[in-house]
Amino acid sequence: MARRISERADLLPVLGEIFRDHGFEAASLSVIGARTGLGKGSLYHFFPGGKEEMAKAVLDEIDRWFENEVFRPLREGGNAAADIEAMLVAVDGYFRSGHRICLVGALALADSRERFAAQIAGYFAAWQEALAGALARAGRADPDGLAEEVLALIQGGLVLARARDEADIFTRLLARLLARLRLKLRPASH
Amino acid sequence: MARRISERADLLPVLGEIFRDHGFEAASLSVIGARTGLGKGSLYHFFPGGKEEMAKAVLDEIDRWFENEVFRPLREGGNAAADIEAMLVAVDGYFRSGHRICLVGALALADSRERFAAQIAGYFAAWQEALAGALARAGRADPDGLAEEVLALIQGGLVLARARDEADIFTRLLARLLARLRLKLRPASH
DNA sequence: TAAAGACTTAACCGATCGGTACAGAAAAGG
């Protein structure tokens, strides 16, 4: 019963970058093979369901990462204002300050959307809910609306940064957002 | 010299919707043929450059529409505050209150981005410049930053609306944005 | 009405697509 320490998990980050670069449809098995260094045989061994299983596994890993690094801290943190700032730091890191796009957002705009609709919707719903909770704890009025706005700014910032090939756009937007939230969350501490 | 009143122009809106639905790569000539009712021969008659020429023509038409309906009014309008509100109305109409995505934004996130990089970047640059000018005329500080934020909100709103299959998200974001801008542009008039 | 150009149809091209089959190499367990 030979048992490799699952290399499948090690494949997920690479697959994620491939889907980010090419999208789901255009990420052909040949480019996946080239960039992972694996032949079709190996790929179908790890992912019998083919490309669709690969993408679902990548989305699952993204969900897991955000749940651990972003959503749960937002939900269980102590100081709501600090938690929200920590979220912005984590987000800036994850998206490499605007150099990396959001795979979930990109899939939402692509024609493969329906295939992953549940995971895509769930990702944003969980994020908004966790953030709205923190905003409510911080005493903000209309936490749901504000959380929605924050998510839109992040996603839109990634779109603009990519569209204009200028990652700084994302950084600037996060900085403005941070200033605005600070003002609203801790009006006396600036 | 038989000369049809250019049906090529009539094709562009259909092609736009096809690219919105499928993206560039996945919009195969067979689906384009099916939805336009034209065979490959006809398509290549109108667009000798194939899919790429079709997409470029669609982007050109989008540029033209926004230039006429959004950018120029922003630049040449009289009442800056009213012009900005008119922009939001036009944008809400164009994107069908969140039911329609932004093709330019979608292409920016897809792997076909490089192919259309110049047109994509130009679209957002022109928009931001026109909006920043109006914001400056309205007396706002940091008009460039605010314009960037408005564009990000719009693009992010379209991503979220599609991702969660809930067009109302876009409408809500536009309403919040309108309220915020009103407050800032005409503080005494609410 | 007849020539000319605008448009269409349909067969065809090589390349690549996602996916499968299967034999063999590598590694682990006994």
Place this chain on the structure above:
DNA sequence: CCTTTTCTGTACCGATCGGTTAAGTCTTTA
């Protein structure tokens, strides 16, 4: 060691891809 299981390389499948070609049919102009 030998068996068992995991993993890999390669050849192959039918389907579809974007694009080309050539022969035709319309439609307009002269």
